[in-house]
Amino acid sequence: MSDLTDLSIAQARDLLAKGELSSRELTTGHVDAMAEASVLNAMITEMSDVALAMADASDSRRATGTAGALEGIPLAIKDLFCTKGTLTTAGSHILDGFKPPYESTVSDNLWQAGAVMLGKTNMDEFAMGSSNETSYYGPVQNPWRRDGDNQALVPGGSSGGSAAAVAGRFAMAATATDTGGSIRQPAAFTGTVGCKPTYGRCSRWGVVAFASSLDQAGPITRDVRDNAIMLGAMAGYDPKDSTSADVPLPDFEAALSGDIRGLNIGVPKEYVLDGMPGEIETLWQQGIGWLKDAGAEIIDISLPHTKYALPAYYIVAPAEASSNLARYDGVRFGLRESGEDLTEMYENTRAAGFGAEVRRRVLIGTYVLSAGYYDAYYLKAQKIRRLIAQDFQEVYEDVDAILTPSAPSAAFPFGDKSDDPIAMYLNDVFTVPANLAGLPGISVPAGLSGDGLPLGLQILAPAFDEETMFRVAGVVEEAAAFTAQPAQWWRSGQ
Amino acid sequence: MSVDKATVARIAHLARIGVREEELEPLAVELSGILQWIEQLNEVNTDDVPPMASVHDKALRWRDDVITDGGKQGDIVANAPDGQNGFFAVPKVIE
Numbered sequence: 001m002s003d004l005t006d007l008s009i010a011q012a013r014d015l016l017a018k019g020e021l022s023s024r025e026l027t028t029g030h031v032d033a034m035a036e037a038s039v040l041n042a043m044i045t046e047m048s049d050v051a052l053a054m055a056d057a058s059d060s061r062r063a064t065g066t067a068g069a070l071e072g073i074p075l076a077i078k079d080l081f082c083t084k085g086t087l088t089t090a091g092s093h094i095l096d097g098f099k100p101p102y103e104s105t106v107s108d109n110l111w112q113a114g115a116v117m118l119g120k121t122n123m124d125e126f127a128m129g130s131s132n133e134t135s136y137y138g139p140v141q142n143p144w145r146r147d148g149d150n151q152a153l154v155p156g157g158s159s160g161g162s163a164a165a166v167a168g169r170f171a172m173a174a175t176a177t178d179t180g181g182s183i184r185q186p187a188a189f190t191g192t193v194g195c196k197p198t199y200g201r202c203s204r205w206g207v208v209a210f211a212s213s214l215d216q217a218g219p220i221t222r223d224v225r226d227n228a229i230m231l232g233a234m235a236g237y238d239p240k241d242s243t244s245a246d247v248p249l250p251d252f253e254a255a256l257s258g259d260i261r262g263l264n265i266g267v268p269k270e271y272v273l274d275g276m277p278g279e280i281e282t283l284w285q286q287g288i289g290w291l292k293d294a295g296a297e298i299i300d301i302s303l304p305h306t307k308y309a310l311p312a313y314y315i316v317a318p319a320e321a322s323s324n325l326a327r328y329d330g331v332r333f334g335l336r337e338s339g340e341d342l343t344e345m346y347e348n349t350r351a352a353g354f355g356a357e358v359r360r361r362v363l364i365g366t367y368v369l370s371a372g373y374y375d376a377y378y379l380k381a382q383k384i385r386r387l388i389a390q391d392f393q394e395v396y397e398d399v400d401a402i403l404t405p406s407a408p409s410a411a412f413p414f415g416d417k418s419d420d421p422i423a424m425y426l427n428d429v430f431t432v433p434a435n436l437a438g439l440p441g442i443s444v445p446a447g448l449s450g451d452g453l454p455l456g457l458q459i460l461a462p463a464f465d466e467e468t469m470f471r472v473a474g475v476v477e478e479a480a481a482f483t484a485q486p487a488q489w490w491r492s493g494q
Numbered sequence: 495m496s497v498d499k500a501t502v503a504r505i506a507h508l509a510r511i512g513v514r515e516e517e518l519e520p521l522a523v524e525l526s527g528i529l530q531w532i533e534q535l536n537e538v539n540t541d542d543v544p545p546m547a548s549v550h551d552k553a554l555r556w557r558d559d560v561i562t563d564g565g566k567q568g569d570i571v572a573n574a575p576d577g578q579n580g581f582f583a584v585p586k587v588i589e
Contacts, residue, residue, distance in 0.1 A: 097573070098573055099572075099573065100573075101566070101569035101570075101572060101573075199549050199550065200549075200550060213547065213548040213549070213550075239555075239557070242554050242555065243548070243550045246555075305538070307534075308534070308535055308537075308538060311531060311532045311533075311534055311535050312535060314528065314531075314532060315532060315535075322509060326510075329510070330575060331574065331575075331582050331584055332570075332573065332574055332582060333573035333574065333575075334573070334575070335575070336575035336576065338585075339585065340585075341585055341586070341587075342584055342585050342586075342587050343510065344512075345584070345585050346510040347507075347510050347511060347512035348512050350509070350510055350511040350512070351511055351512035351513065354511065359511055359513075360521075360524065360525070360528075362509050362511065363502070363505050363506060363509060363511070363521070363525060364525060364528060364529075366505045366508050366509040367497070367501075367505045367525070367529075370505060370508060376495075377532070379545055380535050380536075380540060381535065382545030382546050382547060383540035383543040383544070383545050383546070384535055384538060384540065385545075385546045386543050386544060386545065386546035387538065387540070387543060389546060389549065421524065421527070421528060422527065422528065422531050437549060438549030438550075463549075
């Protein structure tokens with residue numbers, strides 16, 4: 001059955017359509033692989049029985065001639081998406097036992113398209129982290145290890161479980177969310193494709209909120225075509241999300257023409273960092289060469305406020321988080337710790353329920369919004385955010401897309417950065433600007449580091465032009481011909 | 495700007511997160527480090543720059559003022575740590 005877990009969504013879709021494969025067979029292959037991979041800790045909730053029942057229902061629908069865009073395809077769902085009647089934790093102790101009485105719009109769109117749910121993936125607590133080490137449910141292991149080395153590595157974060165499930169080949173694709181890089185950075189660390197679409201493209205309704213003006217859902221997949229297929233099924237206007245964009249939904253898969261002749265690709269000089277490994281710089285130059293060979297014109301550009309994106313983000317995101325996380329009060333859902341009075345009950349519940357990184361960010365957010373500091377911090381950060389968005393607006397008058405590295409390093413060992421918050425935050429230095437500006441970005445695996453770990457390149461595009469983003473990503477993917485896979489050391493007999 | 499123990503205690507209370515006395519000093523050092531790193535933003539002149547709260551630049555949509563949902567008291571209290579008779583129960587607030 002192991003070959004079933006090597007299929008892409010597009011390949012499985014064709015076999016299912018021809019009747020050469022059933023969703024039951026496909027799902028069984030992935031359910032078995034998921035059970036074998038439990039040491040990776042990529043799943044908070046495994047749902048094998050539900051998956052098989054959904055697969056049978058899908059096969060019945062197909063028999064009656066109704067098949068959706070993802071009919072019969074087994075997927076994993078990040079545990080930040082509310083799933084009706086199924087435990088939804090956001091990786092936090094404070095949501096103990098929470099079973100939402102409703103379904104998020106994005107996951108509902110996937111079920112409407114015929115997809116099958118394998119379970120809920122592990123993640124950094126409330127999506128706050130870049131290594132998946134802040135989850136109450138324990139860290140996720142990256143399926144990849146360095147050549148000749150058994151040391152466990154982080155999968156990136158916050159969507160580390162989703163990335164590991166796809167890279168470990170027990171989910172064909174997974175939903176994820178990206179507030180500052182939480183889709184693109186783990187995709188880069190695991191040799192998968194991760195896309196954060198334009199802000200407003202996917203509904204935020206039913207997605208546990210971290211920073212509402214930055215949060216955006218997107219897919220992690222094994223290749224660019226599957227990513228386009230998944231995004232098409234996840235996205236769409238939703239009146240239940242006041243910032244959902246009422247714009248036409250293009251056929252993203254049709255955008256993969258392979259033809260980028262005449263496109264102008266920007267290369268921003270500010271994305272060269274002191275201390276960045278030379279092999280990332282080399283990979284970036286290779287990527288520039290691939291696009292040039294495919295007929296694109298390369299244009300040197302400047303995004304002058306890039307270095308201020310990360311510190312501005314670490315005001316805006318914690319401020320919004322401190323407000324969003326006020327709802328965890330021990331009254332309406334999740335954990336409650338008793339206290340002498342109501343205030344003490346709140347304080348005890350939130351002390352026990354939030355981990356160290358969430359507490360750190362709620363405190364920073366509360367501070368920057370508090371009387372006397374609002375102008376100096378929060379207002380200042382909102383002004384810097386405007387300058388960052390304007391940087392992009394100006395360069396997009398001359399270029400159609402931008403090519404950068406996805407992350408400043410490859411995957412690192414557990415504990416490497418967990419004592420130094422700022423070192424950890426620097427993981428997102430190349431991804432955060434797109435969140436502040438609301439722009440689409442995708443990470444594509446493009447090569448291996450000297451010690452055999454995947455490295456990604458990021459393609460950014462103008463707002464609501466995911467088609468150009470996918471078109472360029474497809475060309476990078478084809479030129480990179482990245483076929484490396486992690487050794488499946490966790491499987492018996494391997 | 496660096497924050498001291500008293501400031502950490504004050505913001506922790508504002509955020510309704512209980513912090514033990516011995517955690518205040520390490521948290522003050524940690525938060526001060528982050529705030530000092532953030533202060534590089536002061537290098538940028540933003541005098542004439544309007545703040546940007548969201549990339550969503552359109553006015554929020556209006557809809558008809560009609561009931562679209564309801565009758566879900568059971569669903570709403572189903573996840574409460576202490577839901578009694580369709581209500582959320584909390585420790586006594588008024589003596």
